Amino acid sequence: MSNRKLWSLVIGLGVVIVGLLLAYIFVPVPDRSGRQTVPADWVTYHSAKYGFEVRHPADWTVAVTEGVEPKINIYKMGEMAKPPFIHHNNVTQVSIFPKGVGTEGVDGETTTSTVKFAEPVEQATDFILSDGSRWATYVTFDKRPASWEPFGFVWASVQVNDPSSECVLDGQVLPLNQCDLGDRPEGAKMVLGGTINKADRGIEEHILATLRFVMVPGPASVRGMIDCLPHKGDGPTTAECAIGLKGDDGKYYGLLGLSQEDIVSGKWTTGVRVLISGTLAAAPESNYDIAGSITVRKIEADAAN
Secondary structure: OOHHHHHHHHHHHHHHHHHHHHHHHHOOOEOOOOOEOOOOOEEEEEEOOOOEEEEEEOOEEEEEEOOOOOEEEEEEOOOOOOOOOOOOOOOOEEEEEOOOOOOOOOOOOEEEOOOOOOOOEEEEEEEEOOOOOEEEEEEEEOOOOOOOOOOOEEEEEOOOEEEEEEEEEOOEEEOHHHOOHHHOOOOOEEEEEEEOOHHHHHHHHHHHHHOEEOOOOEEEEEEEEEEEEOOOOOOOEOOOOEEEEEEOOOOEEEEOOOOHHHHHOOOOOOOOEEEEEEEEEOOOOOOEEEEEEEEEEEOOHHHOO
């Protein structure tokens, strides 16, 4: 074997090994029980307001937009477009729309979703490209939190590179202006072409599989100390952290319903011991939040023990 062929073989093997290593690091794989394991560097986003939590890679960003149609966009860092995103944006995103989006759906070929959701679904549909690749998922759930509207949904899509659209009827391509959704010939379908990053798609499918609804068990009281929590989520925040409670039980609690004035006034000074009564919303595999109306009182030093 010549030196040139030997080096080509070595380089080829190196590329394969690097590819397998990257796949092992970044793409979740099933464990022996058939469930996908979550990489250790993934983080949890928890919303007590909308009653859900979801895991995602640490280098993906979460953007929350409130309003009549709230949007929680979890998207890949480096996207040129800026949130808020909806289902018509050609970006790599997993987005939660608790109250829906007031526009039409995405056109294209669809099939039953293969994502293994943790929650019972009402409808789960994957969108496919002309080569059969699954590039997006639309899902509604059978049982939703009370803060969701019946038309709330979750959308996940990867960016489609060099996208193209064709209207096809019995193997014949029709002009696109003859293929509008409201006036489409019977049997005609819109076929989307393009390429995707399949590793990103695999990550998104696993993000979807980690989405869980948080059920509120009822009133509860928590004793602990006001602290600068090491996570950002619902509730008042400073530039560095979220103001919350480090409970005597060793768990962290976010404090909802507080204003920035509460923080500035010094009422929520780090180190102050308090007893908080409210509605405790448990967040599986994560922290906990006090949701709803809360009352707080300082605990005297001799009564704290």
